[in-house]
Amino acid sequence: MPEPTQHDVRETFDSGLPPQHGVSSVIVVGAGLAGLATAHELTKQGVPVTVLEAGDRPGGRTRTLREPFADGLYAEAGAMTVTEHCHYTMRYLRETGVGTEPSDLVDTDFGYHRGGVRIPPDKLGEHAGLLGLHPDEHGLTVGDLITRYVSDFNDALGPETARPDWTPSPRLLELDRLSVRRVLEDRGASAAAIDLMEPLFLEMRGGELESASAMAWARYESGPRSFSTADARWYKISGGTDMLARALADGLRERILYRSPVVRIAQDDWAAEVTFLDHGRLRTLRADRAVITAPFGSLRRVNLSTARLSAAKHTAIRRLRYASTVRVFLQMRRRFWPEKRLMLSTDTAIRTVRDATPRQPGPRAIVECWFSGWRAQATAAMSPEERVAHTLEDLEPILPGAREHFELGASVAWDNEPYAAGAYILPETGHSELMAGIRAVEGRLHFAGEHTAFEPNGGSMNYALESAVRVLMEMASMASTVPV
Known part of the structure; x- marks a missing residue:
């Protein structure tokens, strides 16, 4: 079967998904958006489906932190934005009745903090010496x-x-x-x-x-x-990004098995087989098909010796890299900074400082500090308590008064999340060599998730949902060609 193109997937999604007449049962590994959408569509067609989720919540890397914050405050630790161009996300939002509102990443009071100095983007020329710009760059914004x-x-x-x-x-x-x-x-x-x-x-x-x-x-x-051209058509999901995952999972309650980490995936000519932990005991399910949505970083921990994967798939699983990010959230007693919608790029280990709750009511606020790359890897090696203390110490010179107004903190180190093993796909040099192998069908095993997108960049709820549609097309097309 020739692989569908992006255009094919979009056209099929808009005109109606194909019937799964030849598919008798499906196991979905992972209850992120790709897994939830796959199970949602299969359930609508009456196909028996079981979703195995290693964690205790749906959504994967769409993660809204509501605890331990006060006054109903919450912050996004994972995916954050939806745009008018996110066709699949917008459609599922409408279908589930989940709303949107303006994104917190646009219309901010963005500025730089360099050498201990606050520099507005339109004042770069006044600080060209401090910044180290070339002479021919001095007058540029x-x-x-x-x-x-x-x-x-x-x-x-x-x-x-x-x-x-x-x-x-x-x-x-x-x-x-x-x-x-x-x-x-x-x-x-x-x-x-x-x-x-x-x-x-x-x-x-x-x-x-x-x-x-x-x-x-x-x-x-x-x-x-x-992001350099972001405008008012950038949105966030009302009430938290996890609201879409919750809405999809709500219709799959008895079909999702939480705290069920997969430890082995196999297949033969007749079925796919998935072994997982069920309250400390090994349990194995067999189904006509399995859809693997788990990030490859976590899939490296799963036994695939009898999965009949191609060399290209094994190479992709080994080589695909995920971004290292740590997001630290500090609840402040009140907004003590002058900016209405604070967002600073710094030259410290904290790469970005922003008000994560600019539109949420009340005097309190959550300041987010974003670490990336090797700095995130170093911060991830700290204990949660050390991480918050370290961040607060580094934040004080950037936001004087942080210590005085700090109440409590939380953090997510994505490298440390065992069933994510990173924040989102990070395409390194030579990524084109992996792309076809990443999403290729392997017998009765299908692969979905943002990392399997047609696009080289992941990190998108829309790409995760698109991949679910592609997999549904694959299953419908291949059902009559695989021995049963």
């Missing part, structure tokens, strides 16, 4: 830097960089051999200019620009999800 070193070059690559269906051209494949930093340096950007632009390369901030694929970055920056 951040937007000018993006245009000079990113947009103009990407436009010259051709229309394939931004067209809806992703098919990397030879020129883009050449970029896949280079890192983002290498390409920016070759284009003449100073280290200071790269540092100022980096916060706007949203999906690349979970790791070092030294290893990120320039192909994936060019595609991201040329598309509608680019």
Whole structure:
């Protein structure tokens, strides 16, 4: 069966998903959005489905922290945004009756904190010496830097960089051999200019620009999800990002087995077989098909010796990297900073400081401190208590008064989450070599999740949901071609 294209998947989703006449039962590994959507659609067609979730909640890396905060405050520890271009997410939001509201990432009082000095984006020229900009960059805004070193070059690559269906051209494949930093340096950007632009390369901030694929970055920056062009059409899910996962899971209550980590996946000519822990005992289920939505970082812990996977799949599972991020949340007694919607890019270990609750009522607020790359890996090695204390100490010079107003803290270190093993896919140089193997069907095993997207960049609820539709198309098409 030829693999469906992005266009095929979108068209099928809009016109109606195919019937699963030849599929008698399905096991779904993971209750993230991809797994929930897959189970949701199969259930609507009457196909028996069991969802195995290692954790105690639905949603995967859509994670809203509500505890231990006071006054009903909450913060997002995972996925945060939805745009008008998130076709699948918007459709499921409408279907489940979950609303949206303006994103907290747009219309912020964004600024830089460099060398202990607050610098507004429109005042870079006044601090060019402190920043270390090249002489020919002194009069440029951040937007000018993006245009000079990113947009103009990407436009010259051709229309394939931004067209809806992703098919990397030879020129883009050449970029896949280079890192983002290498390409920016070759284009003449100073280290200071790269540092100022980096916060706007949203999906690349979970790791070092030294290893990120320039192909994936060019595609991201040329598309509608680019943070550098974010506008009022960026939204968040009302009440918390986890509301969509909860709504989908609500119709699957008896079909989801929580605290059921998978330890072995196998298949033969007749069935897929999944072994998991059920209250400390091994239990095995067999089904006509299995849909694996678990991130590859966690899949490395699962025995796949009799899964009949191809060499390309094994390579993808071993090599695919996930972003290292730590998000620390500090509840403050009141908003003591002058900005209405605080958001700072810093030159400290805390890469970003922002008000995570700018539109939530009450005097209290949650300040989020975002660590990425090797700094996140170091912070993840601390205990939760050490992590909060370390963050508060580093935050005080950035936000004087933080210690005085601090009440309590919480954190999520995504590298330490055993069934996630990272925040979201981080496409490194050579990522194009893995893409086909990542999502390829392997006999009775199908693969979904944001990491299996057609696009080289994951980190998107929309891509997770798109992958579920693709898998449903695969199952319907292949049901009559596999021995039963």
